[in-house]
Amino acid sequence: MGSRKILSIVLVIIAYLVGTGLSYLFFSASASSKSVTSPVTAPKNASGQTMFDPSLPKTQACPLNGAKYSKQQEAWWEKHAPLGIMIENHEDSRPQSGLSGADIIYEAVAEGGITRFLAMYYCQDAGIVGPVRSARTYFVDFVSEYGSFPLYVHVGGANQPGPADALGQISQYGWDGYNDLNQFSIGFPVFWRDYTRLGHPTSTEHTMYSSLDKLWDYAAKERKLTNVDEDGKSWDEDFTPYTFKEDAPSSQRPSSQTADVQFWSGYNDYFVSWKYDPASNSYKRFIGGSPQIDKDNNKQLTAKSVVVLSMVEMNANDGYENNLHLLYRNEGSGKATIFMDGKRITGTWEKDSRTSRTIIKDGSGTPIKFNRGLIWFQILPTDGVLAVK
Structure with a gap:
């Protein structure tokens, strides 16, 4: 070679x-x-709840309430759209599951002086949620603020022909069989009844539960709804986020503040007190004189910002038994009272249409910057009572 x-x-x-x-x-x-x-990728526990690494830096703001979480958690929430879930507040349904893991909560009387919640979930996995109850037209209006096809979870709903016909409106909006996650059309295993979870005897209507994992999974696989709809439109394309600020310094926080909310006179089981805790700069929730607890973690419910929206309440006069169905004048404007940093701010609310955002402003007309964390809206009838001390 x-x-x-x-x-x-x-x-x-x-x-x-x-x-x-x-x-x-x-x-x-x-x-x-x-x-x-x-x-x-965050792992799941035995019940399907996503478990995030608590040691990771919290740098990413939740679009709904401004709370900061890790990039790991952000990568998780960006794969789905917000869930709005009807959770009841009947005294026999307590303690509820999953309310402490909501990003935003709306509270209003459903019927007979009994309040109900629309809990919005997006940035946290609260695990099991419930008891889940029926739809009401004004809650449909609030969930409509979260995209053209918000995921709305409920068990049936008001369906008497007339202005309070929530199920009829859901069909009219093109939600039926799509973004509307009605237990009547889905059933087990996405929804299930648990007669022992509350730890006390209760009626069947207080026993329906689901989990965020099952609901988001069903929406993705069966309805082709993730963070985008079937046309590829992102859920937040038309979403108007609130703006946020950091907590007031400890030196500027008062030692105490209490806000008492009485929706209907004489209904003491639904009398709500918010007691300010300066150490955490949050408001602890009491109902009927006792701390309101989340069954999932045995912790008292708290909110970083409490917003009381004064709205005209009226009967629907739709022929339903005892004229129980209610309406609220939740489009237009009205008085708002905001509690943050141990202080009371008197302002206004504005909502131009069903799908537009409820905007909260201070007395000078400047949009409120909320503290980062759970925002709790309470719809108080104009003849309801708000006492602050």
Whole structure:
């Protein structure tokens, strides 16, 4: 074999080894870079609840309430749309599950002086939620603020022909069988009844539960609704977020404040007190004179901002038994009272249409910047009582 041929072979081998080594270094560096910058998928516990790493830096703001979480958690919530779930507040339905994991809560009387919640979930996995109850037209209006096809979870609803016909309106809006997650059309295993969860005897209507994992999974697989709809439109394309601020410094927080909310006179089981805690700069919730607890974690419910919306309440006069169905004048404007940082702010609310955002302003007409964390809206009839001390 000639010396020139041997030299050529040696050069080829050297080139091969150099190329292989460079490729290895390149792809190793790429893989290493990805492992640093890409969030690790969060694991689930036995009940399907997503468990996030609490040690990760909390730098990403939740679009709904401004609370900050990790990039790992943000990567999770960006894959779905908000869920609005009807959770009841009948005294026999307490303690409820999952309310402490909501981002925003709306509270109003459903019938007979008994309040009900529309709990909005997006940035946290609250796990099991319930008891789930029926739809009401004014809650449909509030959930409509979260995109053209918000995921709305309920068990049936008011369906008497007339202005309070929530199920008829859901069909009219094109939600039926799409973003409307009605237990009547879905059933087990997404929804199930649990007669022992509350730890005390209760009627069947107080036993319906679901979980965020099952609901988001069903919406994605059966309705093709994730963070985008079937046309590829992102849920937040028309969403108007609130603006947020940091908590007031400890030195500027008062030692105490109490806000008492009485929706209907004489209904003491639904009398709500919010007691300010300066250490956490939040408001602890009491109902009927006792702390209101989340069954999932045995913790008292708290809110970073409490907003009392004064609205005209009226009977629907739709022929339903005892004229129980209610309406609220939740479009237009009215008085709002905001509690944050241990202080009371008197302002206004505005909502131009069903799908427009309820805007909260202070007395000078400037939009409120909320503290980061759970915002709790209470719809108080204009003849209801709000006492502050």
